[in-house]
Amino acid sequence: xxxxxxxxxxxxxxxxxxxxxxxxxxxxxxxxxxxxxxxxxxxxxxxxxxxxxxxxxxxxxxxxxxxxxxxxxxxxxxxxxxxxxxxxxxxxxxxxxxxxxxxxxxxxxxxxxxxxxxxxxxxxxxxxxxxxxxxxxxxxxxxxxxxxxxxxxxxxxxxxxxxxxxxxxxxxxxxxxxxxxxxxxxxxxxxxxxxxxxxxxxxxxxxxxxxxxxxxxxxxxxxxxxxxxxxxxxxxxxxxxxxxxxxxxxxxxxxxxxxxxxxxxxxxxxxxxxxxxxxxxxxxxxxxxxxxxxxxxxxxxxxxxxxxxxxxxxxxxxxxxxxxxxxxxxxxxxxxxxxxxxxxxxxxxxxxxxxxxxxxxxxxx
Numbered sequence: 001x002x003x004x005x006x007x008x009x010x011x012x013x014x015x016x017x018x019x020x021x022x023x024x025x026x027x028x029x030x031x032x033x034x035x036x037x038x039x040x041x042x043x044x045x046x047x048x049x050x051x052x053x054x055x056x057x058x059x060x061x062x063x064x065x066x067x068x069x070x071x072x073x074x075x076x077x078x079x080x081x082x083x084x085x086x087x088x089x090x091x092x093x094x095x096x097x098x099x100x101x102x103x104x105x106x107x108x109x110x111x112x113x114x115x116x117x118x119x120x121x122x123x124x125x126x127x128x129x130x131x132x133x134x135x136x137x138x139x140x141x142x143x144x145x146x147x148x149x150x151x152x153x154x155x156x157x158x159x160x161x162x163x164x165x166x167x168x169x170x171x172x173x174x175x176x177x178x179x180x181x182x183x184x185x186x187x188x189x190x191x192x193x194x195x196x197x198x199x200x201x202x203x204x205x206x207x208x209x210x211x212x213x214x215x216x217x218x219x220x221x222x223x224x225x226x227x228x229x230x231x232x233x234x235x236x237x238x239x240x241x242x243x244x245x246x247x248x249x250x251x252x253x254x255x256x257x258x259x260x261x262x263x264x265x266x267x268x269x270x271x272x273x274x275x276x277x278x279x280x281x282x283x284x285x286x287x288x289x290x291x292x293x294x295x296x297x298x299x300x301x302x303x304x305x306x307x308x309x310x311x312x313x314x315x316x317x318x319x320x321x322x323x324x325x326x327x328x329x330x331x332x333x334x335x336x337x338x339x340x341x342x343x344x345x346x347x348x349x350x351x352x353x354x355x356x357x358x359x360x361x362x363x364x365x
Contacts, residue, residue: 033072110165123332169233185342204355208324209243216285230259
C-alpha cells in the first residue's frame with residue numbers, strides 16, 4: 001500500500017520494520033499500534049494529509065483486534081495526529097500545532113562538548129526544579145544520526161517537550177518537521193533557526209557583535225578582522241558575520257573576514273595564516289565568532305593581537321579577552337516558557353524567535 005505521494009506504508013517486512021516494531025512485554029497492544037503509526041510518520045512513510053489504512057486493514061497488518069486498532073486510532077485522533085473525514089477515511093493531520101496535553105517533562109538534546117553546555121544544562125535544570133518539572137538529558141554529541149534517533153526514541157516513549165541544541169550541517173530537518181505532525185513541542189537553542197515548525201531561543205548576535213566593535217573602537221582600533229567557521233553551516237555564525245559586515249560598512253571601517261575549520265586543527269590554521277591575517281596587528285581588532293576561536297588567536301599571537309570573543313567563558317576572561325556573555329539563565333527560562341505556551345496554544349501556536357541580550361565583559365585593566 002502506498003500514500004498519495006508514493007511512499008510505502010505499513011507493513012514492512014518483519015526484519016525491516018525499524019526500531020520498536022516488536023511489542024515489548026510491558027507495552028499494551030493499543031500502545032503497540034499507536035507507536036507503529038508514530039514511527040511510520042517519523043520515518044516519512046506517512047506525510048501530512050496522507051490516508052492511512054482502514055481499521056480492518058490495520059487489524060490485519062498489525063495482527064491485533066479491531067477493538068485494539070479502534071482504541072489506537074481514537075487516541076491518535078484525540079491528540080490531533082489523525083483526523084477522520086466522514087465517508088472518506090482516516091488521514092494524517094495537516095495542522096502545525098503544539099501538544100495540548102499538560103506534561104511536566106522536558107528533554108534536552110545536546111552535546112556536552114560545547115564549552116558552555118554544562119552552564120546551559122544547569123540553568124535549564126534550575127528553572128525546571130522551581131516549577132517541579134523534570135529534565136531528561138540526551139547526549140547527541142553534534143551527530144545528526146544521534147539527534148534523529150534520540151528524538152524518535154523520546155517521542156515514542158511519550159515525551160512531547162524537546163529543547164534541541166542542533167549540530168548545524170547535516171541536521172535531520174525533515175525528521176524534526178515530522179515530529180510536529182505528531183504533536184511535539186519544540187524549542188531550538190542556538191546555532192540553527194528551525195523555521196515554522198519550532199520556536200527558537202538564542203543570543204542577540206547583532207547586539208553582541210556591535211558591542212564588541214564599539215569596545216574595539218574605544219580601545220583605539222582602526223581596522224577589523226572577523227574570524228568565523230567553515231563547515232558548520234550555523235545560522236548563528238551567519239548572523240554574527242552579517243552583523244560585523246553591516247556595521248563596518250555603515251561606519252566606513254576597513255574590514256575583512258576569514259574562516260577557520262569548525263573541527264580539526266584550528267590553532268594550526270591560525271598559525272599558518274598568521275602573517276597574512278595579523279600584518280597590521282598594532283591597530284587591528286580581531287573579532288572572533290566565539291571564545292574558543294578567540295583563545296586560539298590569543299595563543300597564536302603571543303598576546304600581541306587585540307582579540308575579542310563571544311560566550312563569556314571563564315578561560316577567555318582569565319586571558320583578558322573582551323567577550324559578550326551568553327545569558328544562559330534568561331535563555332533557559334525563555335525556552336521553558338515557550339514550551340509551556342505551545343502546550344496552551346495547541347493549534348493556535350505560531351513559531352517565534354526570541355533573542356536575549358548578552359553582557360559585555362571588558363578587559364581588566
